[in-house]
Amino acid sequence: MADNKFDTPEIREYPIIPKLQRDVMSHSKPFIAKEPHQEPLGFPGELVDDWHDVAIKKMGDLQSKYRSLQVYLDSCVKCGACTDKCHYYVGTTDPKNMPVARQDLYRKVYRRYFTFAGKYFPKLVGAKDLTKEVLDDWYSYFHQCSQCRRCSVYCPYGIDTAEISMAAREVMDTIGVGQKYCNEIIGKVHKIGNNLGLPGPALEDTLEGLEEDVEEDTGVAVKFPLDVKGADVLLVTPSADFFAEPHVDGLIGYAKVFHEAGISWTISSHASEAANFGMFIGSYENMRKLALRIREAALELGVKRIVFGECGHAWRVAYSFLNTLAGPWDFLDQNYPIPQHICEVTHGLIEDNKLKFDKSKNDDMVLTYHDSCNVARASRMGDKPGGQFAIPRNVIKAVCNNFYDMSSDTIKEGTFCCGGGGGLLTDDLMELRVKGALPRMEALRKVVEDNGVTHMAAICAICKSQFSKVFPYYDFTMDQIVSVHQLVSNAIILTGQNDENEENEEKDGKNHSQRDIDEAA
Amino acid sequence: MQISILSISIAALFYLAFIILAYGLVFKVLQYTKTPAPLKIPTMPAPITKAGVIFRMSKEVVLFESLFKSSKATWLFGWLFHFGLFLDMLRHLRYFIDPIWTWVLIIQPFGKYGSILMFIGLVGLLIRRIVVDRVRYISAPSDYLMLVLILCITSTGIAMSFYLGADVISVKSFFVGLLTFDIQNIPADPVLISHLIMVALLMIIFPYSKLLHAPGLFFSPSRNQVDNARENRHIAKWAKELEKN
Numbered sequence: 001m002a003d004n005k006f007d008t009p010e011i012r013e014y015p016i017i018p019k020l021q022r023d024v025m026s027h028s029k030p031f032i033a034k035e036p037h038q039e040p041l042g043f044p045g046e047l048v049d050d051w052h053d054v055a056i057k058k059m060g061d062l063q064s065k066y067r068s069l070q071v072y073l074d075s076c077v078k079c080g081a082c083t084d085k086c087h088y089y090v091g092t093t094d095p096k097n098m099p100v101a102r103q104d105l106y107r108k109v110y111r112r113y114f115t116f117a118g119k120y121f122p123k124l125v126g127a128k129d130l131t132k133e134v135l136d137d138w139y140s141y142f143h144q145c146s147q148c149r150r151c152s153v154y155c156p157y158g159i160d161t162a163e164i165s166m167a168a169r170e171v172m173d174t175i176g177v178g179q180k181y182c183n184e185i186i187g188k189v190h191k192i193g194n195n196l197g198l199p200g201p202a203l204e205d206t207l208e209g210l211e212e213d214v215e216e217d218t219g220v221a222v223k224f225p226l227d228v229k230g231a232d233v234l235l236v237t238p239s240a241d242f243f244a245e246p247h248v249d250g251l252i253g254y255a256k257v258f259h260e261a262g263i264s265w266t267i268s269s270h271a272s273e274a275a276n277f278g279m280f281i282g283s284y285e286n287m288r289k290l291a292l293r294i295r296e297a298a299l300e301l302g303v304k305r306i307v308f309g310e311c312g313h314a315w316r317v318a319y320s321f322l323n324t325l326a327g328p329w330d331f332l333d334q335n336y337p338i339p340q341h342i343c344e345v346t347h348g349l350i351e352d353n354k355l356k357f358d359k360s361k362n363d364d365m366v367l368t369y370h371d372s373c374n375v376a377r378a379s380r381m382g383d384k385p386g387g388q389f390a391i392p393r394n395v396i397k398a399v400c401n402n403f404y405d406m407s408s409d410t411i412k413e414g415t416f417c418c419g420g421g422g423g424l425l426t427d428d429l430m431e432l433r434v435k436g437a438l439p440r441m442e443a444l445r446k447v448v449e450d451n452g453v454t455h456m457a458a459i460c461a462i463c464k465s466q467f468s469k470v471f472p473y474y475d476f477t478m479d480q481i482v483s484v485h486q487l488v489s490n491a492i493i494l495t496g497q498n499d500e501n502e503e504n505e506e507k508d509g510k511n512h513s514q515r516d517i518d519e520a521a
Numbered sequence: 522m523q524i525s526i527l528s529i530s531i532a533a534l535f536y537l538a539f540i541i542l543a544y545g546l547v548f549k550v551l552q553y554t555k556t557p558a559p560l561k562i563p564t565m566p567a568p569i570t571k572a573g574v575i576f577r578m579s580k581e582v583v584l585f586e587s588l589f590k591s592s593k594a595t596w597l598f599g600w601l602f603h604f605g606l607f608l609d610m611l612r613h614l615r616y617f618i619d620p621i622w623t624w625v626l627i628i629q630p631f632g633k634y635g636s637i638l639m640f641i642g643l644v645g646l647l648i649r650r651i652v653v654d655r656v657r658y659i660s661a662p663s664d665y666l667m668l669v670l671i672l673c674i675t676s677t678g679i680a681m682s683f684y685l686g687a688d689v690i691s692v693k694s695f696f697v698g699l700l701t702f703d704i705q706n707i708p709a710d711p712v713l714i715s716h717l718i719m720v721a722l723l724m725i726i727f728p729y730s731k732l733l734h735a736p737g738l739f740f741s742p743s744r745n746q747v748d749n750a751r752e753n754r755h756i757a758k759w760a761k762e763l764e765k766n
Contacts, residue, residue, distance in 0.1 A: 017655070019654060020655060020658060063556070064556060065556070065557065065559065065757075065759055066556070066558070066559065067553060067557060067558040067740060067742060068558060068562060068741075068742045068743070070553065070556050071553055071737045071740045071741055071742075072737075072741070074549070074731075074733040074734075074737055075731070075733055075734040075738065075741070076731060076734070077731045077734050078656070078659050078660055078661075078731070079588070079592075079595055079599065080592070080595060080649070080650075080653065080655055080656035080659060081587075081588055081591035081592045081595055082591065083655035083656065083659065084655065085591065095655065095658045095659075098655060098658070098659065100659050101658065101659055104659065115729065116729045117663070117729050117730060121663075123662070124661070124662050124663050124666075125661055125662075125663045125730075126661030126662075126663070149564060149743075152564045152743050153564055153587065153590070154587055154588075154590055154591035154592075155587060155591075156581065156587050156588040156591075156599075156734075156738075157734055157737055157741050157744070158564055158581075158587065158738075158741040158742075158743035158744040159741070159743075160562065160564065160743050163562070284559065284560075284760065284763075285763065288760075288763060319750060319751060320560065320561045320562070320750045321560055321561070321750070323750055323751060323753075323754045323755070324559070324560060324561065324750070324754060324755050324756050324760070337751050338751060339751075376565065377564055377565050378562070378564075378565060379565060380565055380566065380567075380748055383569075384569075385565070385566035385567060385568065385748065386566040388565065388566070389566075413564075413566060
């Protein structure tokens, strides 16, 4: 574990709203992107000379392209409803982590340059020039927003700080102040096809290894196909699923479900990544370019359906944006939702009684479920609003005997971000990540104590990576976070499965050596 | 009849205020309409039909549903203020319409008390702004002044309705005159005149301030979009251009 130069916040018995402490997180800044990370994305390699004018021009450009930005900048009445809703505020107590204060870092510049009141009465309305200090604040605090949209649920006008963070990051990228973590990763996907920079042959090896593992385990030859032309389903999944715990157990779960349901499927080495970090930096162009890889792969392989693996923001881009960015999808089978979530697939099969489970296989666990922010507040599953809450829970309940929800204000649309979303899942932001996890840790602690919960399931690669990393700070162990399809994998009864396996089943003998999987999320 | 300079000034002020309000609002509404929303971003769970969106929006406009979820105190004071304001604005129609519509007459008795609700709401909001450290932190001078301005309008209104009285017959003929470009005298009542000047000021400030939250809510993509991204392709003109490359 990286050296712990900060104090882990204490779990509070009664989570009251903390008193604010000014600027206690102003030192938190991610590494700046260097030229090799910036230029492949079309951004300048370092701070441009006329950065001030370029930034103001970009702000104007974005306001004319995004209604959300224009309306949200004008509409805030500073009512304060959002001030206690951000997990980063709760965990850090820095007032600039209150959603409205974070927006105001941008809004005060907007007011100064774009509104009558700010041009002529700046002091009166709190308008400020864009100075180097303001830019520093932007870099610091717009990288303390995980774009989880919790504030937008509680805002009377639906103002979504994520929209403002995205705009601010795009303005910063445009003047040469990018964030290394996101931009380096986007470059890798543009070049190789996934966040890890894992080339086709390595992927093939990994998948073959998984086939051997599963066959050894179950006696059934479950395939993990790669680049198979004519397969029905293209599975697009976060690259963390290819090797890291607990992600890979989820991938094994998807494979078993496809196998048992007799669905032919394939992974593509060209689109071997569900994550789309283009969204985090607010760049429509980059997000579109990444999404088009999926279209290219689907056309190349001639698939009929696209299914996404467990990944939160990837599902937002898939569910809400994919049709816009890379559609129309008229060449796919219109009888299935395009795209479809793996949980929708599994849930549908369960409803149709196509899968058999031995729920007792998960009896060593008492489960709770963490709603990932982007799934909960930015997407849907199934055909009814709220399906994104019901479907994963129903899948869990179909394969586990012991399930308890965390308290109601911390789940579903009110869920707390894991603390690592929105392009912040990097070691240079460890303090922020640990502190931002506090509200979720408190809710989890409560069900651990009240209901004996032992494990938390999630359907997001970032959540899983983040929790395995921050759990130890809060006296949990890193293997207490599990994939939903890991539970499915444990319980599913494959046709022709070894029965003797039950006797000599090693008690989850996997070695949980934590590799640095953050990039893969 | 001799028209006083005061009456001409107030009349001119209201014409000016109306022009600024109308121009500013039309400009903003057109700007919001013209600016595309390139991506589907409704805050989920969201309605999957247009009718559902209308229902969701109505709950926001009438009941402040989201605010209720977030802060009961702010909701209570905010809602009292806005509901009181709504009642009182309806009641004020009697100064502009002749003959007065029956339903405006019917609400007069309670309409009067709208001002009391406004007063309670505004005082609550002001106290909250001063007392709660988080809200104090995010407040600019204009945020306090806005509350103080509306509080002064409300107080002068309450003073006239409940204590001092006002020559409502003359007030009415003045405003009906304004509508028909036939300026009448306004009583030189200092409380009434200050009430009116502050109202005009509020009208002028409206399109250049956070009062834009009123039209803004209707244009908020997180609230007004239908959740149908998988079924319907949603693409902005500028985004379509990218597809040509």
